[in-house]
Amino acid sequence: MHSQPIHVMHVMGGMTGGGIESVVLNYCRHMDPRRVVFDFLVHDHSPVLPVRDMTIHGGRIFTVPSYDRYPVQYLRECERIFRREHPDIVHAHMNAWNVLSLGMAHVAGVPIRVAHSHTTSNATGSARSMIKSLITKPWSRSHATHYAACTAQAASWLFGAHHLSQVFLMRNAVEPGRFAFDAHARKTVRRELGLTDGQLHIGHVGRFSYPKNHPFILDVFADLLRCRPDAHLTLVGEQNDVDVPALIRERNLERHVTVVGFRNDVSAYYSAFDALLFPSHYEGFGMVGVEAQANGLPVLMSSNISMDADLVPGLVKHLPLEADVTLWSQTLEKLAYDHVGNRDDAAYAATVAERGYGIQANAESLMQWYESLLVT
Structure with a gap:
């Protein structure tokens, strides 16, 4: 066990009460705060912000402008927060858009940067979303040092099937x-x-x-x-x-x-x-x-x-x-x-x-993975 808990900053985008947030918050509630503490980077004006769950083990919440509406300000604020807070790990949950926050984490000197895939397709099905996905998806591995996904299919969609052996499967576990x-x-x-x-x-x-x-x-x-x-x-x-x-x-x-x-x-x-x-x-x-x-x-x-x-x-x-x-x-x-x-x-x-979808065993697996990343 490390002498200090590992601080992992989770990049969430806008908090709307969706499934991705539910997964991450479920893991957050079951972390051992002596080993791992979750911080959160979220869009300001998020409609659903469960502060109690997000800060239950001493985690902190940082807000940034929406990348969709204010891309320059978003990038600038991400870099500023990463430089100031020095997280051990940045774990991004925005699928093909992970490249934005992880790029700023790279610039800010964060040593471990995790790109996470939660989906098997583009975000909305609209032509605009598909075009944005086509632009960002080829860069999905850029600036990431490690990969995670909820399933092998989600990993293949974002990272390519030939990278499956490098992906940590973080199951969408429940209590x-x-x-x-x-x-x-x-x-x-x-x-x-x-x-x-x-x-x-x-x-x-x-x-x-x-x-x-x-x-x-x-x-x-x-x-x-x-x-x-x-x-x-x-x-x-x-x-x-x-x-x-x-x-x-x-x-x-x-x-x-x-x-x-x-x-x-x-x-x-x-x-x-x-x-x-x-x-x-x-x-x-x-x-x-x-x-x-x-x-x-x-x-x-x-x-x-x-x-x-x-x-x-x-x-x-x-x-x-x-x-x-x-x-x-x-x-x-x-x-x-x-x-x-x-x-x-x-x-x-x-x-x-x-x-294999109980949260206790999966939370332990995630903590061990984070600990192994700092060792290597």
């Missing part, structure tokens, strides 16, 4: 017990939503952005209503670049869909759902699906999501996005029906941990 089914929470949330005991309740968790595919979610749900007019859909997530309320109005679904925004008690919503609809265009790793499986909640995913996220046998099904929405809605209804009454079992959470 399984935190997401275990809670019968009381189920009753409470369903009562708040005005749902009856037997009413079919479909859920989705994810920020309102292109990758999550909200138009398709609503189309599948609208088709489900034809045979299950009592069904209800609840969308949990922070507003981003997709106007979900407008999509709901366009489909005349206002009476059947509830938008609850970002929630800290998402595990209670998993307990209240009967099935999770998760038809993403792409995911680095479907962390929401893992949380749902720890809850015993059946999940219908798109085939674009890696089957590495299928941890509990029989609880997850995949369909291609090209399939008819009726096939999706029928499969979703059957998946929910097949698992009615089978949720109250701690074995689901235990299985997630046994399959």
Whole structure:
């Protein structure tokens, strides 16, 4: 053990309550502060800034202008902070855009610079985003001394398959017990939503952005209503670049869909759902699906999501996005029906941990990796 804790500055971009932030904060909560302390470099005006979780072990928060709106100021502030704070490691989580902060860390003399890939595609699917990704992706390894990724697929997308042996796999691990089914929470949330005991309740968790595919979610749900007019859909997530309320109005679904925004008690919503609809265009790793499986909640995913996220046998099904929405809605209804009454079992959470996605073991692995970087 080092005489002083290793200070790792995590470069996060804008904090919006998304999956990447959830992963990093989960690791942060499970660090041994005698060994590793997380600091955070985030965009100012971030809409969701969980200060308590970010500073739980003495970590600090540094803010910089958005690189998208103020690129010169962003670079200047990154360099200034890195020079002043002298972090042992800078660990960047902005996929193809890691080159910006890691370049400034290099200039500032930070010896260990980690580029992390959390995705398998570009950020929004828009032409503008694709062009930016094409420009920055070839430089993704520039200024990085080490690489990390959530899966081999995410590593291959950003760094190339021939670099896989050099990549540390930092799994999107969870605290399984935190997401275990809670019968009381189920009753409470369903009562708040005005749902009856037997009413079919479909859920989705994810920020309102292109990758999550909200138009398709609503189309599948609208088709489900034809045979299950009592069904209800609840969308949990922070507003981003997709106007979900407008999509709901366009489909005349206002009476059947509830938008609850970002929630800290998402595990209670998993307990209240009967099935999770998760038809993403792409995911680095479907962390929401893992949380749902720890809850015993059946999940219908798109085939674009890696089957590495299928941890509990029989609880997850995949369909291609090209399939008819009726096939999706029928499969979703059957998946929910097949698992009615089978949720109250701690074995689901235990299985997630046994399959290697428990946070305690993964946090220890990450601390050992950071320690090894300083030795070498």
